[in-house]
Amino acid sequence: MNTPIKPIPFKELVSPFIKRKLDELRSQYGENSSHYLGLARQYLQVPLENIVYQDERDRHYDAHTDFVVDDKPIPGLERLYRRGLVIEPTMICAAHCRYCLRANYKTPYTLSEEELLGVAKFCGSQERKAVLHEVLITGGDPLIIPNRLAFLVDALVEFAPNIKIMRIATRLPQQAPSRITNTVYRIFQKREGVRFELATQINHPVELSFPETVDIIKTFRNMGVVIYSQNVLLKEVNDDLPVLIDLYDAIRDLGIEAHYLFHCIPLRGMSHMRTSVEKGLRLTNALVNSGHISGRAKPMFAAMTDIGKITFYENTILQKDPTHNSLLLQSQYLDKERKTWNPSWVLPSSAEVDENGRLRIWYLDGRDD
Numbered sequence: 001m002n003t004p005i006k007p008i009p010f011k012e013l014v015s016p017f018i019k020r021k022l023d024e025l026r027s028q029y030g031e032n033s034s035h036y037l038g039l040a041r042q043y044l045q046v047p048l049e050n051i052v053y054q055d056e057r058d059r060h061y062d063a064h065t066d067f068v069v070d071d072k073p074i075p076g077l078e079r080l081y082r083r084g085l086v087i088e089p090t091m092i093c094a095a096h097c098r099y100c101l102r103a104n105y106k107t108p109y110t111l112s113e114e115e116l117l118g119v120a121k122f123c124g125s126q127e128r129k130a131v132l133h134e135v136l137i138t139g140g141d142p143l144i145i146p147n148r149l150a151f152l153v154d155a156l157v158e159f160a161p162n163i164k165i166m167r168i169a170t171r172l173p174q175q176a177p178s179r180i181t182n183t184v185y186r187i188f189q190k191r192e193g194v195r196f197e198l199a200t201q202i203n204h205p206v207e208l209s210f211p212e213t214v215d216i217i218k219t220f221r222n223m224g225v226v227i228y229s230q231n232v233l234l235k236e237v238n239d240d241l242p243v244l245i246d247l248y249d250a251i252r253d254l255g256i257e258a259h260y261l262f263h264c265i266p267l268r269g270m271s272h273m274r275t276s277v278e279k280g281l282r283l284t285n286a287l288v289n290s291g292h293i294s295g296r297a298k299p300m301f302a303a304m305t306d307i308g309k310i311t312f313y314e315n316t317i318l319q320k321d322p323t324h325n326s327l328l329l330q331s332q333y334l335d336k337e338r339k340t341w342n343p344s345w346v347l348p349s350s351a352e353v354d355e356n357g358r359l360r361i362w363y364l365d366g367r368d369d
């Protein structure tokens with residue numbers, strides 16, 4: 001059902017590098033080719049974004065952690081799980097992926113050095129140092145502010161030695177490779193007791209056909225940085241078995257680890273990019289249980305829901321509501337644990353707690369028509 005809900009504008013932002021690649025792909029393969037569409041549909045705004053459905057989300061979850069420096073509330077900290085904390089030092093990116101969950105974050109910001117110092121001390125504080133060993137630094141794209149990121153990493157090393165793994169998320173190698181300079185590489189240089197992991201997102205094999213991108217990935221790998229990719233299943237980008245096989249082969253060839261393959265989140269105005277969960281399950285089954293790709297390149301098909309990530313296994317889907325095109329998904333997250341790791345957390349209205357204290361969630365499905 002179409003409704004009069006207004007979409008929240010997410011400005012089209014295409015980096016000069018992607019613009020150039022789109023021009024080249026259009027003239028080489030044509031506008032209807034998988035090569036061109038695989039990139040264009042990720043970044044170019046289309047009128048279909050104005051069609052918004054009733055149950056689509058502004059944001060898909062809220063894991064904000066209350067945090068104050070000098071009596072001032074600081075944005076950019078999220079926690080859902082026991083082991084890890086998400087730090088978002090900036091909300092700025094080199095290009096806007098149309099389906100991004102950050103699209104509806106209202107106020108773009110970049111944390112100051114003083115605020116980042118507060119974040120590092122928060123991570124290393126008495127209450128957290130026994131259980132918090134890992135951070136995901138994301139955004140936005142933290143590599144777009146390399147000096148601020150270097151400051152944060154140094155501060156974590158000094159004030160939070162309990163942090164043993166720093167995952168840093170970026171799409172800069174695919175969006176603006178010339179912005180990966182020596183200042184960026186220096187951040188990832190070996191430090192005693194810390195492992196760096198570079199998290200990225202590659203949705204179509206064409207993104208790994210660009211020599212500029214490949215050179216960067218090889219440089220990070222030669223530095224000993226672990227690289228993994230969590231990708232998004234997107235209609236007319238990669239919802240096709242041969243494209244997925246090429247994608248996971250290319251990822252494997254470059255030594256990138258496959259992580260999640262996410263069902264596209266039900267963000268406002270994004271229904272034209274979302275397949276059904278059933279199609280995602282069919283494709284993933286055909287991808288991983290057929291000998292088409294290396295066993296070391298198999299992704300986990302998962303949904304990002306209002307209560308966090310849920311990987312699809314047997315009996316994950318408990319119920320279907322055809323009237324609202326929704327699925328009731330069973331998680332193993334315990335309601336009481338959420339409050340332990342994030343006292344600011346509030347049970348979303350789409351969630352239920354089962355008889356064992358585990359969370360279930362109603363999740364808006366996509367459509368294949």
Ligand code: SF4
Nearest residue numbers: 093096097100140171
């Ligand atoms: S680069 Fe990442 S954070 Fe930025 S718009 Fe794309 S998916 Fe979102």
